[in-house]
Amino acid sequence: MVSKKTSTAKFTVPGLSLTDGHQVAATLQGRLHSLNDLQLTLKHAHWNVVGRDFIGVHTMLDPQIELVRAMIDETAERIATLGVSPNGLPGALVRDRDWDDYGLGRASTMEHLAALDLVYDGVVSSHRDAIALTGELDPITEDMLIGQTAKLELFQWFMRAHLENAGGTLSDADTHTETSAAAKSRK
Numbered sequence: 001m002v003s004k005k006t007s008t009a010k011f012t013v014p015g016l017s018l019t020d021g022h023q024v025a026a027t028l029q030g031r032l033h034s035l036n037d038l039q040l041t042l043k044h045a046h047w048n049v050v051g052r053d054f055i056g057v058h059t060m061l062d063p064q065i066e067l068v069r070a071m072i073d074e075t076a077e078r079i080a081t082l083g084v085s086p087n088g089l090p091g092a093l094v095r096d097r098d099w100d101d102y103g104l105g106r107a108s109t110m111e112h113l114a115a116l117d118l119v120y121d122g123v124v125s126s127h128r129d130a131i132a133l134t135g136e137l138d139p140i141t142e143d144m145l146i147g148q149t150a151k152l153e154l155f156q157w158f159m160r161a162h163l164e165n166a167g168g169t170l171s172d173a174d175t176h177t178e179t180s181a182a183a184k185s186r187k
């Protein structure tokens with residue numbers, strides 16, 4: 001007899017109910033999509049950044065991409081540990097996400113940095129939401145997300161250091177889209 005294939009196992013980690021383990025995994029699936037999108041977006045910016053400070057920004061992005069890729073692997077393996085099959089396929093990411101594709105192609109360093117600042121706003125905020133949810137259910141997953149968020153916030157600070165003036169104001173302040181942040185950074 002052939003068994004039915006499923007994306008969830010009939011087990012999770014010790015100390016969590018099956019329902020809670022699978023709920024945490026579902027939360028992590030959203031983080032997996034977000035991190036996969038982030039690493040692709042960072043690589044896209046890496047290839048398309050031009051102009052003043054090109055080499056500094058171009059080379060700043062590579063270590064971020066590598067660390068985000070490590071976060072992806074860590075997140076997917078945690079999902080599997082919780083008894084759920086992680087889905088890293090592009091179709092699932094596009095189907096399940098609630099954000100649009102990155103809006104810039106070839107653009108200046110300041111335009112990309114301003115747009116990426118908003119990308120990081122979204123990823124960090126949603127990671128913090130996941131921390132709050134998982135903290136009630138699974139401190140192991142919460143700890144993983146806290147560590148990832150600390151690195152993501154550091155990466156965002158690297159971007160913001162280029163965007164901040166001496167008065168502490170970001171050039172992309174009060175913008176809500178990547179393209180508007182990029183446009184404002186040109187002024």
